[in-house]
Amino acid sequence: MDFPVVAVIAATLTIATPLVFGALGALLGERAGVLNLGIEGTLYVGAFVGFLVAARTGSLTLAVLCAVVSGALAGALVALLTVTLGVNQHVAGIGTTLLLVAACDFANRLLFSGGSQTTTVTFDRWFAGLPPFAQYPMTYVGFLLLAPAVWWVIRSTGAGLRLSAVGENPEAADTAGVSVAATRWTALVVGGALMALGGSFLTLSLLGTFTLDIVSGRGWICIALVIFGRWRVWPIVLGALLFGLFDALQLQLAITPAFGSVPNELLIALPYFVVIAALAVRGRGVRYPGAYLIPYRRA
Amino acid sequence: MTTPGTPLVELRGITKRFGSLVANDDIDLSVAEGEVLALLGENGAGKSTLTRILYGLSRADAGEIRIGGRPVAVDSPADALAAGIGMVTQEFSLVGTMTVTENLMLAGSSLGRVDRRAARARVVAAAERLGVPVDPDAVVERLSVGERQRVEILKALIGECRLLVLDEPTAVLVPADVDLLFASIRRLTAEGLAVVFISHKLHEVVDLADRIGILRRGRLVADLPAEGLDPVAIAALMVGGSTTAAGADDEALATAVGLDTPAATPDRAPVDTTGPAALEITGLTLAGDPRPRVDDVTLSVRAGEVVGVAGVSGNGQTELVAVLCGTTAASSGTVRVGGTEITGLDPAARLRAGLGRLTEDRRGSVVLGMSVEHNLAIEDLDRFRTGPFLSRRRVRAHAERLIERFDIRASPADPIRSLSGGNMQKVLLARAIERDPTVLVASQPTRGLDVGACEYVYAQLRALRDAGSGVLLVSEDLDELLGIADRIVVLSGGRVVGELAAADATREALGVLMTGGAEARAERAA
Numbered sequence: 001m002d003f004p005v006v007a008v009i010a011a012t013l014t015i016a017t018p019l020v021f022g023a024l025g026a027l028l029g030e031r032a033g034v035l036n037l038g039i040e041g042t043l044y045v046g047a048f049v050g051f052l053v054a055a056r057t058g059s060l061t062l063a064v065l066c067a068v069v070s071g072a073l074a075g076a077l078v079a080l081l082t083v084t085l086g087v088n089q090h091v092a093g094i095g096t097t098l099l100l101v102a103a104c105d106f107a108n109r110l111l112f113s114g115g116s117q118t119t120t121v122t123f124d125r126w127f128a129g130l131p132p133f134a135q136y137p138m139t140y141v142g143f144l145l146l147a148p149a150v151w152w153v154i155r156s157t158g159a160g161l162r163l164s165a166v167g168e169n170p171e172a173a174d175t176a177g178v179s180v181a182a183t184r185w186t187a188l189v190v191g192g193a194l195m196a197l198g199g200s201f202l203t204l205s206l207l208g209t210f211t212l213d214i215v216s217g218r219g220w221i222c223i224a225l226v227i228f229g230r231w232r233v234w235p236i237v238l239g240a241l242l243f244g245l246f247d248a249l250q251l252q253l254a255i256t257p258a259f260g261s262v263p264n265e266l267l268i269a270l271p272y273f274v275v276i277a278a279l280a281v282r283g284r285g286v287r288y289p290g291a292y293l294i295p296y297r298r299a
Numbered sequence: 300m301t302t303p304g305t306p307l308v309e310l311r312g313i314t315k316r317f318g319s320l321v322a323n324d325d326i327d328l329s330v331a332e333g334e335v336l337a338l339l340g341e342n343g344a345g346k347s348t349l350t351r352i353l354y355g356l357s358r359a360d361a362g363e364i365r366i367g368g369r370p371v372a373v374d375s376p377a378d379a380l381a382a383g384i385g386m387v388t389q390e391f392s393l394v395g396t397m398t399v400t401e402n403l404m405l406a407g408s409s410l411g412r413v414d415r416r417a418a419r420a421r422v423v424a425a426a427e428r429l430g431v432p433v434d435p436d437a438v439v440e441r442l443s444v445g446e447r448q449r450v451e452i453l454k455a456l457i458g459e460c461r462l463l464v465l466d467e468p469t470a471v472l473v474p475a476d477v478d479l480l481f482a483s484i485r486r487l488t489a490e491g492l493a494v495v496f497i498s499h500k501l502h503e504v505v506d507l508a509d510r511i512g513i514l515r516r517g518r519l520v521a522d523l524p525a526e527g528l529d530p531v532a533i534a535a536l537m538v539g540g541s542t543t544a545a546g547a548d549d550e551a552l553a554t555a556v557g558l559d560t561p562a563a564t565p566d567r568a569p570v571d572t573t574g575p576a577a578l579e580i581t582g583l584t585l586a587g588d589p590r591p592r593v594d595d596v597t598l599s600v601r602a603g604e605v606v607g608v609a610g611v612s613g614n615g616q617t618e619l620v621a622v623l624c625g626t627t628a629a630s631s632g633t634v635r636v637g638g639t640e641i642t643g644l645d646p647a648a649r650l651r652a653g654l655g656r657l658t659e660d661r662r663g664s665v666v667l668g669m670s671v672e673h674n675l676a677i678e679d680l681d682r683f684r685t686g687p688f689l690s691r692r693r694v695r696a697h698a699e700r701l702i703e704r705f706d707i708r709a710s711p712a713d714p715i716r717s718l719s720g721g722n723m724q725k726v727l728l729a730r731a732i733e734r735d736p737t738v739l740v741a742s743q744p745t746r747g748l749d750v751g752a753c754e755y756v757y758a759q760l761r762a763l764r765d766a767g768s769g770v771l772l773v774s775e776d777l778d779e780l781l782g783i784a785d786r787i788v789v790l791s792g793g794r795v796v797g798e799l800a801a802a803d804a805t806r807e808a809l810g811v812l813m814t815g816g817a818e819a820r821a822e823r824a825a
Binding site: 164 | 376377392393394395396397401402404405406407408409410411412413415
């Protein structure tokens with residue numbers, strides 16, 4: 001049997017792209033000590049707003065821009081709740097996700113009378129003649145620009161130093177004159193923007209349409225990837241690729257006649273099993289950021 | 300540039316009140332370039348308040364701070380740093396996961412790219428001034444306490460400070476690190492840095508300080524050159540006795556610090572010297588790095604006797620109590636209660652064997668989320684069970700009885716969280732004493748309590764002793780030990796370094812033992 005290796009690699013990169021955006025967005029918040037469980041809803045908002053603007057204006061640039069702004073606002077909502085008001089981060093995050101998903105579904109019903117939508121403009125693939133490189137622009141941006149940039153910022157800039165200090169020991173950061181609140185707000189707003197960008201990839205590149213439950217748990221996968229990657233950029237990217245690989249594999253297997261007898265549902269579940277297994281192995285003895293989940297109040 | 304004779308930093312008329320308590324009462328103090336000023340005083344004398352005001356962590360109600368002769372407003376640590384005042388507090392503020400260089404880059408870094416190489420060079424240069432090697436690339440959490448303290452000092456030096464305030468810098472250090480610290484301070488003062496230094500270890504103060512300021516109950520009672528003073532004279536100044544009568548007149552001294560002289564209560568049972576000791580500790584050791592935390596401790600408490608354990612905080616008292624209570628396993632040695640060995644038993648079995656305990660962490664000894672009655676019953680649930688169920692009626696009756704007997708100001712169903720420290724201590728005392736322990740290990744039983752609550756605790760401990768139980772009283776409060784204990788053993792560096800009968804003990808004698816003054820004197824004699 002001839003296994004389409006190139007097609008699987010290409011699909012791996014495509015599938016991993018929204019995860020890279022989402023997980024790196026989550027990473028920023030977590031490095032600052034805030035777990036943003038609004039991620040699932042933020043991806044959803046990015047997907048919906050991106051689709052909405054593209055469908056109404058026909059401008060992809062404007063669509064991406066609006067998705068980014070919506071994500072930044074979602075991040076600001078989480079920041080308001082967790083940083084300024086000191087609300088429990090789990091409650092604030094899950095509440096935000098529920099709110100955003102429901103709001104998008106409601107808007108979808110009002111504007112498009114519900115259901116799945118007809119296609120809209122989408123980004124073109126680059127290098128269409130070279131199969132493994134025939135990717136959407138956002139895939140290139142995610143792997144070649146965003147990941148190195150986040151890595152560099154965390155490692156080599158004053159902003160990154162502050163981010164880590166605030167997440168590890170906010171008292172020490174405060175004594176050194178670093179504003180804990182401002183740092184966390186910034187991390188959540190920028191992180192939210194990245195998450196929504198990842199969400200917009202689903203509608204503006206991949207599907208060209210908005211369907212209910214389009215995100216289908218990718219946000220939670222991102223949260224798992226951050227733990228899997230132990231809050232470091234490159235292991236997180238690697239984790240996203242691993243998930244992408246197993247998802248691409250199962251897609252391929254589903255259309256391979258030899259696997260015709262395997263229930264499709266089982267194949268779809270494959271990458272999720274891999275995530276659970278990976279977390280069970282890598283997630284033990286993990287050292288969380290020192291101030292993870294803890295609101296900061298000056299003594 | 301300050302002209303010679305002009306002090307670098309001057310405090311004038313500093314006054315700070317907390318409610319009715321005057322923590323600092325019209326204090327005038329100054330420190331010159333290159334001078335080391337030691338601030339001494341008992342706990343609560345106002346030393347920390349004064350240094351917090353100097354560093355902008357607290358605001359004075361009255362008075363001013365002058366630097367180079369000009370008044371300066373110091374309302375925050377940032378103001379203090381800008382004015383050239385750096386401080387190393389007892390709790391370090393370092394990010395454990397970052398390197399030394401990264402920690403030092405944090406203050407005043409821009410948002411953009413950071414120049415690690417330049418920052419590293421600055422750290423190396425500052426370490427050179429300090430005269431102690433510091434690895435700029437070491438991750439802070441892997442450093443020893445002494446090394447972390449050096450990083451804090453580097454932080455102040457890189458901030459270009461001219462006055463460095465050190466709050467009990469030697470309390471947490473091992474002797475070798477103390478020597479390094481003192482060498483560093485001498486180097487820095489030779490360059491003109493002024494240092495204000497808080498310590499409880501009198502021989503260190505004599506060693507290092509140029510001038511000594513002594514605070515007592517918020518007032519500056521002495522400000523004199525260190526030259527020619529010895530630890531005994533300083534101790535007498537701290538407690539307010541006369542320098543001439545040091546050690547000779549402890550009754551007067553006890554009166555001066557407001558404590559009744561230890562009088563025997565008439566109906567007190569004689570100390571039982573014949574039967575097995577209430578508590579017998581033999582060769583007890585708790586290994587630690589680099590030195591044992593508890594080092595070959597042997598002591599016994601007879602029935603009807605209170606034995607006090609004195610020592611400067613962090614010299615093994617906490618660990619000794621943890622080993623006795625069974626929350627930490629001993630490395631070697633044995634513990635017997637009333638003749639029965641309990642060394643390997645778990646905490647619950649120790650309770651049943653007759654070891655009562657009153658641990659230093661009051662809030663850690665109760666379940667904060669539960670009610671008073673449940674906390675009173677929790678160590679002895681079997682007594683309140685009917686089959687698998689807890690009898691609410693019996694728990695309630697038990698609580699009501701103890702509340703009555705021990706005068707606890709709460710009702711059985713009140714959440715224990717809502718109780719004052721004194722009331723919570725009453726609950727813990729009730730729980731421990733009600734079981735009629737063979738020996739009660741009481742660690743810092745009056746810490747943080749007001750005078751009335753302290754008196755109550757003392758009365759209960761005396762009553763327990765009179766009823767024939769042994770009491771091991773671990774305390775940092777010498778007056779407390781002198782007031783209740785029959786014998787006092789002194790711990791230093793985890794070892795028993797001396798034992799005195801309470802009748803012969805004085806604050807000075809204990810102080811000298813506690814602070815290793817005996818060794819220092821021996822060294823000088825040698």
